[in-house]
Amino acid sequence: MLFPAESTIRIKSIMSNDSTPLLKVRGLSKQFGSVQALSDVSFELRAGEIHSLLGENGAGKSTTIKCITGVHRPETGTVELNGQLIAPRSPREAELIGIGTVYQEVNLLPNLTVLENIVLGRVKTNAFGKIDWKDARNRAKSALSKLEMDIDLDATLSTLPVAMQQLVALARALEVDSKVLILDEPTASLDEAEVENLFRVMNLLRDKGIGIVFITHFLDQVFRMSDRMTVLRNGRYIATRDAKELSKQDLLQDMLGKAFEEMQSRAGELDAIAADRAGRKVQLEVRGLGAPGMIDSVDLELREGEVVGLAGLLGSGRTECARLIFGVDKATTGTVDLKDKRVKQGVPSESIRDGIMLASEDRKAEGIFPNLTVRENIVIALQSRRGPMNPVPREEQDALAKKYIAAMRIKTSGPEAKISELSGGNQQKVLLARWLAAEPKVLILDEPTRGIDIGARAEIEKLIESLSEDGLSMIMISSEMDEEVRCCHRVLVLRDRKVIGELQGSAITESAIVRKIADHE
Amino acid sequence: MSKAAESTVSKKSLRDNPLIWPLAGLALVIAFNLVTGPEFFSVSVRDGHLYGNLVDIFSQGARVMLLALGMTLVIATGGVDLSVGAVMAIGGALAATFVTQMGYGLYVALPITLIIVGTLGFFNGAMVVFGKIQPIIATLILMVAGRGVALLITDSDVVKIQDPAFLYLGKGYILGIPFSLWLVAVIFLVMAVSIRKTALGLLIEAVGDNEHASRFSGIEAGRLKLIVYAVCGALAGLAGVLDAASVSAADPMRVGELKELDAIFAVVIGGTALTGGRFLLFGSILGAILLQALTLTLYNAGVSAAVAPVPKAIVIVGVCLLQSERFRKQITNITKFGGKAS
């Protein structure tokens, strides 16, 4: 754990233990098309507590939040605020009755001032329709003072760092006297100092009796900050527990269910494989690769059939490193060499022609072509590798599509179905098929299992294993550390945009990775 | 049961076929004319040439077809080219000036003209690719400047054309069919083959569907866009030359006025979505024909040419509504509700 033993200072939370729940969610169910996103989800939030809502991607956290804040309307279930039934029809209505929300990507207006971002939508006007800026200014000031923060009200929002913008969003939520604050992944893009400041503010607000629903992927933060936590899995309520009574092991058990045990049992096998891979020929050699603001000088050797993980917290430079090797961002220093060929930098089409490919973490924006068919989505990288004047014959396309749909068990009505009709996990499989069809020498997988269900996740992990046996070299990034533990033969640990350590074979454990990150002061 | 399932499947695929809209539109126009005046369809042969409304639709539609072909590709990449009308004026003015005032033969004048207008299109593409400017805005610049340039080329005059070879472009016939139609047919075939027999079509569609992802897939979107805008410019210039040839004069002020709108109309109604991605060259040809048939029908029905934009506007907005997800849903809801009630 990153910040151990700090969770003992909990006086306020004990005091509020007996009070009636501030927010009571009972039996929420929500269906999207044929997908049951939520079924019978319940939890209670007390005044003056920080309550974490936990679960894997797709567990139903954000759907739950959206049902509470009026973005979605649940089919069944009720929400009570202070004992009164509520059913807001929009986030604005929710805000007005005292439920404020702050999202991961700051949902404010970059082109307007801090002042406007705090009060817009709730300003008073005089008889001529002129906004009463003086009143607005006072209200904004008092909201900021609740955070004990001093931010220039006339600064344009876009000129502030993200962490500040988030505090502005918090101030906006407080300006209406929110009793419930929902923080949806607020720490995802913050650095350590900024996280600390946010935590300070969160503690401050809790002490003022505000109930905070906290959503985050960082388990350390969960243990450090929350009084209680509720775990969801596959859209269902699993358990609510007191933070003090719970070990991390138990929590993972709750979150992952049976899959967790299966994963545990496989951890030991990797040593022999790792040793074997370490003796093979070097496939990719990265020397001194870096770019300002992305990552400092990375060295990396990747051998045939080897799977190397890049571990570290979000913002440690994992994804940036992958993007530089692939060339979708341009490095200012360093070289990338394949066996004996230097790869031209900053030109993804060249990298693909040379055999380096990146399966991006952002499937929707950087992966799928939503209106093209499964077949076309599979052959497109091979096609661009061959060049526009050398089309992949239709028979070959059909054969490839057929082969990968069968091999990867892609659930689709056929190769001519639009990819957007497939589920997230199957889209991810199509994307992997795209890269495999293009015959890579080095495949970089950035969050290959993000947002897909546990079954598909296990299949993808198996696929990575068998590809490695076939000699494909891979670089893997995953925020689920256990995944890297299971899949990788070697792990480079990154922190603050630098490689700070390396682990191999059975030495790769979650605690070892976390220790490396934490110890490196 | 299985029969019912089958019929819904075929219904779905029929509705999903984008060519259904221009065809349905054409059917409507034809039906209207059958009722009001079947003489609309009479085709006669005079001096070995075909005459009649049907021939007019095609021959007058030739220019819009050219514009629409280029515009289809541009729209498929997720862009739009507002400058085609202005480029038409430049094309006509250039060719007419080369031939009439500078005494070049058409065989010299035409290629030079096409190279110049192609370069103008390339310039549009460069603004989009290298300048990273939204296509509407990037091409707006040439749209504003183009007519001024055309006026400068002709010294603000209408250039009269007498060169027989030039006039043949607009008025000549081969096998009784206007030369301009042959030209469009050849260009269409060349484009269709070169796009579908290579991977260009697929790559263009990928760029239009998700440009960001296309970069990750190693597609050189910039290069494709430059080509596409250059082709669009060249075709627009050629349309301007045909226009000048058909009226024996290049009028830099009037030629191509609002033609960018006709071209976009033909493309959209032909089933290519304005958001880019999937495109249908043949759909755009059908769209251009529908547009011309509509104009001519209105004209025959006594609606003056000046008022014709009104029904055009209604059709444009109607087609967009039909392509709008929300509108379709509303309609299905209404019909569902009606079904329940009865």
Place this chain on the structure above:
Amino acid sequence: MKVSLRANPLYATIGVLASLFAVASFSYEGFFSLRVVANLFTDSSFLGVTALGMTVVILSKGIDLSVGSVIGFTTILVAYLVQDAGVPVPVAWGIALVIGVIFGAGMGALIVFYDLPSFLVTLGGLFFAKGMGFVISSSSIGIQNGFYDAVLDFQLQVGPGAYLGAGALAFIVFFVFCVCLLKWSRFGRYVYAVGGNEDSARLMGLPVDQVKIGVYAFNGFCSALAGILTTLYMGSGNPLTGVGMELDAIAAVVIGGTLLTGGIGGATGTLLGVLTFAVIQTILNFDGRFKPAFLRIAIAALLLGFILTQRALARGKE
């Protein structure tokens, strides 16, 4: 940072305007005078009003291509009502403005409710209004009317030989109104909010749909008002007036430093943009060597320059 982002394009516009005016003042006798300045306002009154409306649309991240046609339609409608139908002038103006608002709101509703691209819907609007103008009359209608004469006779002397006509005054008043509207009213700030990030604005609980419809309704009003000013300026109505005016308006807005990506810019910049436009036009009038065709080319060149500068600024920020 804040200053540079918001005001930089404005400085550029002021620079261009001042240097154009200075060069012209040195080159042409009689250019540097209050009379020329007053005429700048008179000549650009209708373009100015349209451009102000367009500013609001562009700030909301939309575009409206129909303005030129709506202006043409309004001129012929007003001329027809006053001249042929004998409707009192204020009533005719009122009808024209109401039609403009309804027309704009209708386009806005289509854009909002059916999620259609604004440029396409307003393209339809362009066709529609253009055709409807010809439905009223296909040729120009001159206006002979006492009220019109009285309005035309009204001139405010602002200096020796320098007069501001009714159109120019209307433009100036309307400009002040727009500045206040954008700076101090809820609607104005919401327009910036929607242009800044529509999704955020929605999550912040702002009435995004109403604002967007309001923007097009407001621009419809502006187009109709510009049409009325045009009838004052020309003393007649003609369905052909206003062709291509949408381009001039967009150009003036962009030269005035309003970003086409929405959310940044304002009415003051647009005023400067319109005046730049007018100065170039005046220079062309003063100097016989330039052909009228140069106006468009000069405007396009300025447009290009400004768009590229905006891009460079935006990239520098990234």
